[in-house]
Amino acid sequence: MTETDLIKFFEPRSVAVIGASNIIGKWGFTLPLNILTGGYRGKLFLINPKEKVVLGMRAFPDLQSVPGEIDLAVLTIPAERVEESVRLCGQRGIPFALVISSDFAEAGKEGEERERRLVRTARESGVRIVGPNTMGYFSSSSRLTAMGIIINPTRGNLGLVTQSGNLGQQLMNRGKEEGIGISRFVGSGNEADLTSTDFIEFLGRDPETRVIALYLEGIKDGRRFFEVARKVSREKPIIVLKTGKTEVGARVARSHSGAVVNDAGVAATAFRQSGIIEVGTTDEVIDVARALLHLPVPAGNRVGIMTMGGGWGVVTTEICVREGLRIPELPEELKKHFDSLLPPFWSRGNPVDLVGTPRRRLQFEVMEKMAQVPEFDFLLVMGVITGAMFTYWDLLKRFFISFFNFAGNHFWAALSFYPSVFRKSRASLRKSRKERKNRPAKKTGGIDLREIKDFNDELLARRIQGMMGKYRKPMIAISGVKNQLLELTKEFDLVVYDTPERGAKVGARMAEYGVFRHKDSRDDKVAIDPERVSRVRNLIPEFPGLVPERVAKEILALYGIPVTREKLAGSPEEAVQAARGIGYPVALKVESPQVVHKTEAGGVKLGLDSDQAVIEGFRNIIRSVGQYDPHAQISGILVQEMARGGVEVFAGVSRDPSFGPVLAFGLGGIFVEILKDISLRLPPVGPEEALAMVTALRGFPLLAGARGRAKADITKAVEILTRLSTLSLELEGLVSEVDINPLMLFGEGQGGLAVDARMIRAD
Ligand code: ADP
Ligand code: MG
Numbered sequence: 001m002t003e004t005d006l007i008k009f010f011e012p013r014s015v016a017v018i019g020a021s022n023i024i025g026k027w028g029f030t031l032p033l034n035i036l037t038g039g040y041r042g043k044l045f046l047i048n049p050k051e052k053v054v055l056g057m058r059a060f061p062d063l064q065s066v067p068g069e070i071d072l073a074v075l076t077i078p079a080e081r082v083e084e085s086v087r088l089c090g091q092r093g094i095p096f097a098l099v100i101s102s103d104f105a106e107a108g109k110e111g112e113e114r115e116r117r118l119v120r121t122a123r124e125s126g127v128r129i130v131g132p133n134t135m136g137y138f139s140s141s142s143r144l145t146a147m148g149i150i151i152n153p154t155r156g157n158l159g160l161v162t163q164s165g166n167l168g169q170q171l172m173n174r175g176k177e178e179g180i181g182i183s184r185f186v187g188s189g190n191e192a193d194l195t196s197t198d199f200i201e202f203l204g205r206d207p208e209t210r211v212i213a214l215y216l217e218g219i220k221d222g223r224r225f226f227e228v229a230r231k232v233s234r235e236k237p238i239i240v241l242k243t244g245k246t247e248v249g250a251r252v253a254r255s256h257s258g259a260v261v262n263d264a265g266v267a268a269t270a271f272r273q274s275g276i277i278e279v280g281t282t283d284e285v286i287d288v289a290r291a292l293l294h295l296p297v298p299a300g301n302r303v304g305i306m307t308m309g310g311g312w313g314v315v316t317t318e319i320c321v322r323e324g325l326r327i328p329e330l331p332e333e334l335k336k337h338f339d340s341l342l343p344p345f346w347s348r349g350n351p352v353d354l355v356g357t358p359r360r361r362l363q364f365e366v367m368e369k370m371a372q373v374p375e376f377d378f379l380l381v382m383g384v385i386t387g388a389m390f391t392y393w394d395l396l397k398r399f400f401i402s403f404f405n406f407a408g409n410h411f412w413a414a415l416s417f418y419p420s421v422f423r424k425s426r427a428s429l430r431k432s433r434k435e436r437k438n439r440p441a442k443k444t445g446g447i448d449l450r451e452i453k454d455f456n457d458e459l460l461a462r463r464i465q466g467m468m469g470k471y472r473k474p475m476i477a478i479s480g481v482k483n484q485l486l487e488l489t490k491e492f493d494l495v496v497y498d499t500p501e502r503g504a505k506v507g508a509r510m511a512e513y514g515v516f517r518h519k520d521s522r523d524d525k526v527a528i529d530p531e532r533v534s535r536v537r538n539l540i541p542e543f544p545g546l547v548p549e550r551v552a553k554e555i556l557a558l559y560g561i562p563v564t565r566e567k568l569a570g571s572p573e574e575a576v577q578a579a580r581g582i583g584y585p586v587a588l589k590v591e592s593p594q595v596v597h598k599t600e601a602g603g604v605k606l607g608l609d610s611d612q613a614v615i616e617g618f619r620n621i622i623r624s625v626g627q628y629d630p631h632a633q634i635s636g637i638l639v640q641e642m643a644r645g646g647v648e649v650f651a652g653v654s655r656d657p658s659f660g661p662v663l664a665f666g667l668g669g670i671f672v673e674i675l676k677d678i679s680l681r682l683p684p685v686g687p688e689e690a691l692a693m694v695t696a697l698r699g700f701p702l703l704a705g706a707r708g709r710a711k712a713d714i715t716k717a718v719e720i721l722t723r724l725s726t727l728s729l730e731l732e733g734l735v736s737e738v739d740i741n742p743l744m745l746f747g748e749g750q751g752g753l754a755v756d757a758r759m760i761r762a763d
Contacts, residue, residue, distance in 0.1 A: 008095055009130070014044070019075060022055070030149070031100065046060065073089045099131035099189075118132070119192050131192070134189030140156070151172060161215075175289070183208035210236060213241075213285055217244045222660065225659075242278065273681060299514055301515060305380045306351065308354050315500055316504055328350060329350060331373060341365065342355070377473065378507060464477065476507050478502075536735075549589065555727075565582050566641065572618040579611070591637065646752070650665070655737060687722055712747070713747060713750055720740075720754075
């Protein structure tokens with residue numbers, strides 16, 4: 001399929017609504033009404049065979065009677081009539097149909113069949129479908145609100161795609177409150193034809209869009225999704241909220257948008273590898289989107305924390321660590337410098353605790369100095385934005401409030417000393433004003449009245465903005481009075497969160513994205529070797545199914561993966577010949593298309609060290625396998641070199657129905673079966689990613705030489721994984737599964753060996 005030019009969909013010059021209606025409450029009523037009131041810049045045609053006038057406009061009986069070209073048809077008619085209508089769109093040369101109608105794949109067997117027919121008809125007619133079962137879409141550049149809900153998004157730079165229109169609506173409403181404007185919104189519905197991936201691809205090139213956010217229930221075209229997302233997120237961040245990960249969630253999603261169910265582990269690795277920012281809640285979608293729309297992307301995950309209070313700093317530090325952020329030490333010179341500025345009991349480290357110092361200029365200075373530290377990729381700034389504007393008037397107001405509170409209970413006492421408090425304060429204010437120029441600033445104690453005009457959040461916002469521009473580092477503010485500051489933060493490119501949890505989480509997600517953006521993308525390229533593929537074709541059995549261990553290893557060897565020396569023997573005598581050639585001791589293994597797990601069938605003998613042992617082993621295997629499965633055809637017995645003194649791990653490739661080939665690595669035994677300690681990655685996997693795969697295992701210390709064990713050859717494991725990665729892509733469609741189990745890893749620098757290999761030829 002050629003790349004769709006979705007620009008005609010997002011900026012149609014003319015729209016026809018099929019099923020437009022005069023009845024309030026019908027989709028055919030609300031949707032065109034929204035288009036009209038939204039200020040759509042193109043032509044709108046309403047189609048209704050029974051009415052002359054709809055919504056005060058002339059109605060057309062059918063598509064044929066509409067003059068001129070139509071770029072988009074919106075269908076708000078019953079499901080049974082959609083297919084025919086799409087056929088007519090095709091005849092009329094309409095490239096896109098937005099199918100609002102539901103009762104398709106989300107509604108069981110009959111609906112699934114209806115959806116299949118619809119897609120077939122659409123293909124034949126050359127019409128691309130958005131939906132069915134969608135709430136519609138919004139495109140800011142055309143001021144087109146083709147939605148069945150009354151909502152008027154503000155224009156902005158967030159591109160939003162949701163498989164649930166309703167969730168899209170919630171996000172747009174929440175976003176509006178927080179000053180997030182929308183460039184394009186699509187409720188992609190059942191994604192029978194055009195999918196989220198197509199929209200991501202479009203939004204990636206769309207100049208109106210700077211940040212992309214998705215709500216996904218299921219990903220149908222996982223591999224393409226992965227490839228597109230990986231490319232787009234190099235330029236623009238993509239935030240994903242994915243559901244359908246729990247069993248119940250998956251069931252609900254299926255009946256909601258007819259979504260396919262994705263393996264949670266595979267989807268998660270696809271997101272991570274493609275730089276997608278995965279979040280767990282709708283709140284986080286909004287929080288992270290806001291930060292990405294306003295702040296620069298950090299270069300890494302090292303955070304500097306500035307706080308007004310100790311406890312706050314401790315809490316934040318712990319959250320940061322839990323979220324995978326690093327908290328570097330404060331450079332020694334900076335400590336010395338801060339000693340000269342701050343009260344003697346400041347924290348002398350990161351977090352920098354200002355111990356409540358309400359001195360604005362000092363706060364600015366600390367902030368700026370921290371922004372300059374090369375070890376900090378971004379800053380969390382807590383409690384500096386207060387929401388309180390400390391003007392003289394403000395102070396006076398406070399004075400009177402405290403007076404009346406006090407006087408309510410102790411009237412005479414208040415009268416006796418408050419006037420003197422007032423007098424003294426005023427005198428001190430005058431004096432300090434006079435001395436402003438010739439006295440150095442105080443280090444501690446209360447607000448310095450001379451700085452009172454700095455206590456203005458607008459000034460602070462401007463300063464922070466200036467520093468972010470200068471040092472290209474995000475500064476995330478945390479303040480208890482976020483809501484009061486919303487207007488301010490909308491005006492200045494600032495983000496303020498009300499709790500350290502939210503701020504730190506946003507920082508962590510941005511940092512992960514920053515790390516991805518700064519990573520070398522050379523790993524991403526793969527060159528297919530057609531000559532090698534044809535050699536594999538010559539080796540592999542003609543029919544789909546299990547490939548013999550011996551052949552599987554020959555194929556692995558073509559990819560540079562070290563395998564055991566071995567030979568197939570048809571008789572005990574041949575086996576002895578082979579064993580002498582290989583050198584004792586040897587292993588014997590049955591070769592049979594019916595035996596998948598050889599040990600289980602009594603088909604493996606290990607460590608045989610004489611002619612006699614080989615002869616006996618040969619006969620024993622034939623007997624055991626015969627008992628295990630009387631119908632098993634035995635093509636011979638494999639005589640194999642013994643691998644000694646290594647750690648057994650496994651490495652393999654499996655196939656996900658949506659995401660295609662998936663690489664797996666792990667330690668054997670209980671680590672897989674009980675602890676499910678497996679690393680997954682989608683190919684291509686380069687050395688860096690492969691190493692991450694190995695070190696991510698919980699059992700990794702066992703390979704790294706924990707408790708006096710010998711260190712395993714991790715470099716070899718990494719190399720083998722990258723080679724499997726090449727194999728998985730090169731042989732896609734030919735080989736569906738590879739399982740090297742065990743892969744024997746020897747000591748550092750001594751390599752590894754594929755001891756057993758199971759491979760499945762695809763059909
Ligand atoms: P299967 O997995 O089909 O039962 P394997 O070939 O993996 O058969 O053999 C079972 C086990 O025997 C392996 O996990 C490994 O521990 C051991 N083994 C098999 N072949 C060798 C060999 N050549 N050298 C050392 N150990 C071996
Ligand atoms: Mg095995």
